[in-house]
Amino acid sequence: MIKLKNVSKIYGKNIKALQDISLEFGEGELIVLKGVSGSGKSTILSLIAGLSKPTMGEVIVDGKKISKLPDHFAASYRRDNIGIVFQKYNLIPELSVEENVLLPLFPLNLPRELMRQKAKRVLEMFSIAHKSSLMVRNLSGGEQQRVAIARANINDPKIILADEPTANLDEKLSCEFIEILRELKSKNRTIVVATHDPLFFELDFVDRVINLEHGKLL
Amino acid sequence: MNKINFYLLEYAYSYILRHKNKNIFIVTVFTLLVALLATLFFVTSSLRYELKERIANQSDIIIQNYKAGMPAAIDVSVLDKLLEIEGVTAGKLEVQGKYYFRPKESTFYLLGVDAFEMQDDPVVAKLLEQYELSDSEMLVSKNVQDIMNQAYYKEYFNFIKPDGSLHKVSIKASFDVGERVELKNLIIMSKDTLREIFGYSADEGSDIALSVANKNELEFISSKIRLLLPNAKVTSKDDLLLEYEKLFDYDSGVFLSLFVIALFTFFIIIYDKANGLSSEEKREIGILKAIGWCVEDVLHAKFYEATLLSFFSFTLGLGIAFVYVFVFKAPLLGAIFTHENMLEIHNFQLNIHIELSYILLIFLLSVPVYIAATLIPSWRVATLDADEVMR
Numbered sequence: 001m002i003k004l005k006n007v008s009k010i011y012g013k014n015i016k017a018l019q020d021i022s023l024e025f026g027e028g029e030l031i032v033l034k035g036v037s038g039s040g041k042s043t044i045l046s047l048i049a050g051l052s053k054p055t056m057g058e059v060i061v062d063g064k065k066i067s068k069l070p071d072h073f074a075a076s077y078r079r080d081n082i083g084i085v086f087q088k089y090n091l092i093p094e095l096s097v098e099e100n101v102l103l104p105l106f107p108l109n110l111p112r113e114l115m116r117q118k119a120k121r122v123l124e125m126f127s128i129a130h131k132s133s134l135m136v137r138n139l140s141g142g143e144q145q146r147v148a149i150a151r152a153n154i155n156d157p158k159i160i161l162a163d164e165p166t167a168n169l170d171e172k173l174s175c176e177f178i179e180i181l182r183e184l185k186s187k188n189r190t191i192v193v194a195t196h197d198p199l200f201f202e203l204d205f206v207d208r209v210i211n212l213e214h215g216k217l218l
Numbered sequence: 219m220n221k222i223n224f225y226l227l228e229y230a231y232s233y234i235l236r237h238k239n240k241n242i243f244i245v246t247v248f249t250l251l252v253a254l255l256a257t258l259f260f261v262t263s264s265l266r267y268e269l270k271e272r273i274a275n276q277s278d279i280i281i282q283n284y285k286a287g288m289p290a291a292i293d294v295s296v297l298d299k300l301l302e303i304e305g306v307t308a309g310k311l312e313v314q315g316k317y318y319f320r321p322k323e324s325t326f327y328l329l330g331v332d333a334f335e336m337q338d339d340p341v342v343a344k345l346l347e348q349y350e351l352s353d354s355e356m357l358v359s360k361n362v363q364d365i366m367n368q369a370y371y372k373e374y375f376n377f378i379k380p381d382g383s384l385h386k387v388s389i390k391a392s393f394d395v396g397e398r399v400e401l402k403n404l405i406i407m408s409k410d411t412l413r414e415i416f417g418y419s420a421d422e423g424s425d426i427a428l429s430v431a432n433k434n435e436l437e438f439i440s441s442k443i444r445l446l447l448p449n450a451k452v453t454s455k456d457d458l459l460l461e462y463e464k465l466f467d468y469d470s471g472v473f474l475s476l477f478v479i480a481l482f483t484f485f486i487i488i489y490d491k492a493n494g495l496s497s498e499e500k501r502e503i504g505i506l507k508a509i510g511w512c513v514e515d516v517l518h519a520k521f522y523e524a525t526l527l528s529f530f531s532f533t534l535g536l537g538i539a540f541v542y543v544f545v546f547k548a549p550l551l552g553a554i555f556t557h558e559n560m561l562e563i564h565n566f567q568l569n570i571h572i573e574l575s576y577i578l579l580i581f582l583l584s585v586p587v588y589i590a591a592t593l594i595p596s597w598r599v600a601t602l603d604a605d606e607v608m609r
Contacts, residue, residue: 051508052605071601072512079510090505094236099229103506106225107515115225151509 001027001190002048007057009043017043018215028188032200035212041194045161048192049082050074079104083152087164089144093137097128100136101151122150142173149180160184160191166199174199230522244486245531251482252535252580259576260543267571272400273458275339277427279440282451291422299446300428305439307431310335311423313409315416321369326362328405330412341401345393355390356407363392380417387411479583486588500599507604516600517593524592528585544570
């Protein structure tokens with residue numbers, strides 16, 4: 001489903017984030033990318049999401065060369081296929097929970113009733129519906145994490161990308177997040193988690209742990 | 219972009235509210251700019267309109283006699299010579315002039331009329347249809363009546379003739395001048411009575427008014443009259459218009475307005491450029507791209523944001539200018555434009571007359587410029603990799 005073929009990514013003049021990486025992830029798999037900061041985990045997520053383009057090599061998702069897509073198609077590819085959970089949640093603090101969750105759909109100009117139904121579904125799925133009208137800045141870290149996951153799932157994406165998802169969560173909230181991942185995997189979502197949190201490495205439902213160091217596979 | 223996306227519109231609105239301080243500053247500057255320019259244009263267009271209206275009621279060419287550089291009476295025999303000029307269709311000897319009323323330090327404008335003559339001014343023509351004036355009677359405006367009443371002249375007034383003797387004229391009626399404020403000190407009486415007051419003989423008047431068939435020939439005919447009467451002052455409608463244009467310093471006003479608009483718009487652009495987009499704003503664009511917005515969507519939302527802000531400021535500015543000029547009658551500014559202290563054209567009233575071309579000019583020089591200044595930095599950020607923007 002996801003294929004990275006001889007991918008290299010160089011930032012600036014000579015910062016080699018990835019060096020000739022080839023990887024393949026199957027549908028419904030849960031992959032953990034393991035490594036210290038700067039090992040290239042987040043860059044892989046960014047390339048799969050089409051947020052940046054590889055310096056060399058190709059990224060192919062469902063047979064489409066993501067790395068070659070122009071902006072407009074890359075955006076609709078992300079909206080329809082990818083849900084991203086960021087380390088710092090990347091929510092807009094002054095918007096309500098519901099507005100944040102629906103933000104990816106704003107450009108589609110869908111009927112209001114359909115938008116409400118979509119928001120209700122994901123907010124209930126991630127147990128945050130009771131806070132839908134609150135501003136995100138008034139929520140706890142764990143609640144903001146749920147909103148970010150709800151937003152990532154608003155369009156039922158096939159692929160979930162999570163970048164250091166538990167870095168700002170305590171142990172209890174981290175366990176809750178893992179349960180959410182288990183549920184998403186049970187729905188046959190392909191999940192790629194970039195983390196250095198050991199909690200993920202021994203999980204029974206993780207299919208593979210990939211070790212990275214200085215932009216190379218170990 | 220052909221259908222309004224209300225979600226993006228709401229997002230843009232919330233964005234404006236979320237960046238209150240910066241946007242309040244922009245709205246304040248923008249509104250002031252538009253209000254200032256609109257005020258200048260409202261005042262000038264209103265005054266220009268009134269001037270044109272006044273000139274429309276005047277004769278095509280007016281000839282005044284000068285002796286030793288001083289205004290003097292003109293003889294009716296001159297009229298016969300003038301009527302022989304090709305293109306002149308009609309002419310009449312007029313008797314009119316100013317009269318200083320010392321008790322109240324006012325200047326009245328005395329107009330001599332002949333019941334059998336056609337009147338150019340519709341107000342005067344209508345009054346003469348209503349009232350038949352004898353040689354000892356006059357019609358006065360409400361304002362003149364008030365001034366005379368204050369000096370205890372209720373039924374008549376004694377005009378002082380050049381030889382110092384008095385000439386008594388009764389007030390037959392008073393009239394309302396409506397919006398024609400330039401007529402507010404008008405007194406109408408028979409030509410013979412006025413000749414008596416001014417000390418003219420029966421064949422003399424203050425000036426000669428001519429009508430011309432082809433208005434494009436005004437200057438040509440004027441030059442012919444100047445050759446015929448070297449001592450006369452010849453004023454055509456075109457001359458009057460030119461004089462008024464100069465008087466209102468119209469060209470300088472427009473220049474000043476354009477300068478001010480350029481300066482303020484430049485200031486707004488500089489403000490935006492200097493600040494660029496804050497790291498928070500850049501990050502937000504990065505987030506939007508990461509969750510599936512394309513460059514076009516980001517610019518669409520930014521377009522709404524800039525449009526909301528600039529239209530609001532533009533409308534507010536116009537509203538403020540309208541109230542200032544037409545409700546409060548432009549305190550301070552009105553006096554500057556009518557050169558109140560320099561020239562005797564102070565009887566102006568700012569009636570609502572707006573030239574849409576000026577509003578369009580202000581709009582074009584402010585709103586699209588601001589929208590462009592908002593879109594350009596956003597476009598720059600939106601075209602970068604979202605990953606790079608968020609890092």
